[in-house]
Structure formats: C-alpha cells, structure tokens
Amino acid sequence: MTLDERKLAVLRAIVQDYVNTEEPVGSKSLAERHQLGVSPATIRNDMAVLEEEGYIAQPHTSAGRIPTDKGYRLFVDRLAGIKPLSAAERRAIQTLLNGAIDLDDVVTRTVRLLAQLTRQVAVVQYPSLTRSAVRHVELVQLNVNRLLLVLITDTGRVDQRTVEFPSGISDDDVNVLRSAVNNALVGQRLSDAPTRVEELLDTIAPALRPALTTVASVLLETLVERREERVVLAGTANLTRSTVDFRGSVFPILEALEEQVVLLKLVGEVDSPSMLRVRIGDENQVEELRGISVVTTAYGAGDTALAGLGVVGPTRMDYPGTISAVRAVARYVGEILAGN
Amino acid sequence: MTLDERKLAVLRAIVQDYVNTEEPVGSKSLAERHQLGVSPATIRNDMAVLEEEGYIAQPHTSAGRIPTDKGYRLFVDRLAGIKPLSAAERRAIQTLLNGAIDLDDVVTRTVRLLAQLTRQVAVVQYPSLTRSAVRHVELVQLNVNRLLLVLITDTGRVDQRTVEFPSGISDDDVNVLRSAVNNALVGQRLSDAPTRVEELLDTIAPALRPALTTVASVLLETLVERREERVVLAGTANLTRSTVDFRGSVFPILEALEEQVVLLKLVGEVDSPSMLRVRIGDENQVEELRGISVVTTAYGAGDTALAGLGVVGPTRMDYPGTISAVRAVARYVGEILAGN
DNA sequence: CTTGGCACTCTCAGTACTGGAGTGCCAGCA
C-alpha cells in the first residue's frame, strides 16, 4: 500500500513533535498544533495505517505514537527538507575555524564546534595520511646512531620517527639521503610513495643502499601506521543530557565511543565530500550503537575525501538541523585545509 | 577530643564497607564483617562520637552511616595503608607502555591504561614544553615566502609552525639561520630559550637580523602557546557506571571535564614527581567538581616534573588502590620518557 | 471518506500500609 500525501504529513508532524517534546504524540495534540485540516478521528485512522506499515509504534496501548527507525528513515529520505543554518551559526563556524594555527588545532576546533552546533557527540577523523601528498621529508641527525625522520604532508600533518643505525652514519650520507628522498617523494601521493621508494632503491649509489633501506622501512611503516586512524571526540556530555533516551543506559554507548576502532568504523567509510550518510538505529553495524543515529560525511580539499566527520545522537534527533550543520562544517574544514 | 584506636578502626571499617557496597553501613553488619572485638552497641556509641566530630553522617535518621569528606580525608591521611599492585597489573603497565612508538602514543596509552586500572576517569597532561630541553630546531623551506619551523624537544615532542617571509628568503640564509639557531638552543631548557634567542640577535650578522627576528617571534610564540596546555582524557564511560553516585547528574561533571581549562587546573599544579595529591569532595577548587575526588601526581624524567596526570572519580573510591595505580603509572611513564 | 461519540485501556501520581534495618537510650554488669 502506498501512503497518500496526508499520511506523510501526519508522519512528518509526528516526527517533528516527538523530537521537540520527547513524548509520545497523540492524535488530538497533533490536530491542534499542525494545520492538517482534518479532525483527530481522521488522524487516528491514518495513524493506524502508519502503524500497520511499521512507521510508528506505541510504547503501550493507549499512549501516543513514536516514530520507528523505519519512520525516521522515511522522514529523512522524503520529508525532512533542508534547514538552512542561521547567520549567527555561519559566522561562528567561520570565525572559529579561521583562527586555527595548525592541523591539531583545526581538528580540535572542528570537533568542538560540531558538538556545540548540534548539541550532540561529534566525531572527527584526522586527515588520512595515504590520501594526502608529501610536502617534505626531513632527516635530522640526533647522534651518530640515530636519525629523526620527519614527514610533512600538504594537509599540514607532521609525523616523526626515530631511525636507528647501529653501525653509525655520516653527516654527508644523511645529506645525500635527504635530497634523494625528497626528490623522489615531494609532491607524490602517500599512497604512491612505496612504489617511488622502491624505484629509488634501484637507482641510488650502492654504498648508500643499506642506509636507505633502513630509512625506507621506517618511512613505509609510518605510512601504514595507526596514525592514520586517529579520531577525536567531543561533546560526550550531551549523551547524558537527553536523559530519558537510549534504551537502557548510556554506559555501553560511551564505552563503545571510546574505542577508536568503533569510531573509525563509524566515520571512516568515506566516499566523496558531497555525500552524506545517515544511519538510523538498527541500521548501524556496530552492535552497541543500535538505538542511536549517526550522521557522517567526508571532508577534503576539493573532490578528494581526506577523512570523515560526523555526529552521534539519539534516533530522536533534529535531522534537518544536524544534517546542515555537518554539511556546513565539513565544507569549511575542507576549504581551510585546501588553502593551507 | 581525640579519637582512640578503636574509633579509628571503626571509621576505617566504615569507609571500606561503604566503598565496597555503596550502601550506608550499620553497626550490626560492621560487627559481623570486621573483627572489632566489641558488640554492635559499643560500635553505635563510637559512631555517635564520629558523627559528632563530623567524620561520618546519616543520609536520614535510622539509616546506616556514610563517611563525610572529612572522614575520607582522615582515612587517606592516616588509615589507608598501601595496597601494592598485583603482579598482573605491573606487567600490564610495562608491556603496554613499552610498546609505544612516539610521544602521542605514550600519552594515549598512558591515559587508557590509567582509566582501565582504576576503572575511573583518567587525565594526562602532555609534557610541558617549557620544562623540557631543545633537541633540534629544523627549518624547512616550503617556498620562497614560507618556512616550516619544527621544534623537537628531548621528551620526543614535536611542534611545527609556518613562518611567512613576505619579501622572500634565500636557501643560503635559511641554512645559516638553521645552524645559528641550533647552536644557540640545542640542549637548552625551553624556559631559557627566550634569553638565548635575544643573545643570538645581538651577535648575528646584521643582514640576517630581520629574518632571524621573524623566525624568533614564531619560535617564542610556540613556546608560550596553548600546546603547553594539552590534556587528554579517557574512561569517561566509568562516570556513568557508578550510577547512584554523584549528587545530582553526571552531566555537569562531564561538561566540566571537557573544558581543557578545568582539566589543566586539576592536573597542572605540579610539584615534584614524588608528591601525590588527593583532593576530596569540597576540597576541590573547581565548582562543578565538588562531590568528586581527584588523585593527581606529577611525572617526569628524574626529579624535574614535566607534567601532571591523575584520576577523577566519586569521593567514594578505592583510595589505596587508586593511589598506587597513579603512582606506578607516573613512575613508568617517567622512565619511558627519560630513556627516550 | 470524514466525523463525533463512546467505551475501553493503560499509565502515572498520590495515598495508605507494612516490614525491616538501624538508631538512641537505658539499666545492668564487669
């Protein structure tokens, strides 16, 4: 059976009211607060249909209705509309993000901003190493047996590692290595770096090959390292605000959110910055997060997605508002990183 | 009035039982579970005295007693004793921390470890810049108008900033600057760096003075920057576990803990690594954190304190256990950083 | 197809009652 216009309007009204009041909504108050042009009795009939189709449910007989996951899904897909950000919000985003001094700062500010705008838990992934390009590789001699390798990417990210040379290495060799590595890598995507390094190994003077091998192995290690997987969180306090919510307690949710792996799964499946993904309740793959909703998107410079960011909250959330906030923040962060 | 031995024993027993059961403890169960050698009636008399002196209180007439902040204070100062860590715990600390690959990793692992050991909220401050020494300053030319300044300290911390040269700068000048700055700063405490930089300004070739001034200002900025103030958090989920606790809700506490400033106040007042500070309930300066306890200490290489770490939990916490855990973790982290 | 009416259901808040845990006090005993 296909739902007619009015039934959809009723569903929309139910979602909106429930999100506002956090209480099951009944036919009478619906008729009062929305201009549906029909009587409560008619609305009751529509509600009965909507319930039969699985879009809404009653907590118990003779209580109002609340939307189901399926109901929210329909709302998001077809009924939500777009809620533009207020001028004040736009200004807040711009001024806050423009003041950032380095990548760490950008990420920290972003995640806080997002938490504040949506009043929910915000999640931001660090720009992925492999998707960005090498800006510079620096080799610093700490002593005869130790080198510090610093990798700088065009997203402003800096990673460092120490490299051990049990048999020692000379200043001159370090200088040669430095320029060789930089020549081979600067401007290259990190994902292409391994290939370039291999080519370099073939062309370098044989005397330097062992040293280069050592450096290269550390370098490659850095590329595939867990650094890739850094995710930051803010606004967890907001989880405890919507008290009544969350089937059961907040504890397992908070616990799950502290697991980097879980966060990565949430936010890491990035496609294109123009795409936005909403996962509602049971649609979530993560076991512990059934019963909450996740709104994520990718951000990046231009078209290439660098990493993901998003928001975690109760299924009963203000989807239009949250979606615009996530979109807007992602776009600004992308611009900031591009202009870096 | 001074409390005799038995009254202290009663107080100790009350604290221990209350921490275990989370329920007000009565005279009868006390007599049963501890070998105090006297009858419940006698214990009741002692309890009346303890209550009069403000060490314990009743939630309501005819309920058991619970310790007051003052009671916990006495317990911590004179009755707690030391609870050695289990062999398994020691092993966990060592293996986990030894696997760390860089400073970020050390800090992240530490804070998680601490949260896990104490089953509470853990707080770790990044090693303070000003207290550590310069290992190397690197200047990387990004283009004619831009330099990347990388500051590496002996605690393994790496900070970077871009330096703008509107009028351009040559390769040669960069090289001269690099060695000049390194000669002046390597090995120096960061707190002494400003003085060294000024001396350097006086001795450098006049042609380079403007360039050095530009670099120096960015460098000095880095030294006093918010980076100094980074604090990380883990185990917030544990706050929601001890449900009954926390006068009122968890929300304001979580909110306060998300404020870097608050965290810094908590953990930042560092003295010496050998000192450990316990702040109980109302002893907390931070308004929102009355009603919880904070156990902090400093960690560092050798005697100099680099930064603070600690644990936040309900006043009803296992003080002996928490204290040993905090001590042990701080010591290991110090060793790791020293051996770096 | 919509509407008003009506009987029915279920929750929620309030009241009353009871059992149990714990106390304070007192008188007796070492």
Add this chain to the structure above:
DNA sequence: TGCTGGCACTCCAGTACTGAGAGTGCCAAG
C-alpha cells in the same frame, strides 16, 4: 568507667490500591 543486651522509636522502601487523564479503536451517521 566502659561494655553489653534490650527495647522503643524512626524512617525508608516496597506493595497495593485508587482516580484522573490521555489516548485509542470502533461504530454509526453525515
């Protein structure tokens, strides 16, 4: 003087009951 058993008292927590209110489903009529 200090400890002990006894006893009356207090207060909470749990259970049971009640009435009000909100909301529903269904039906007959427009």
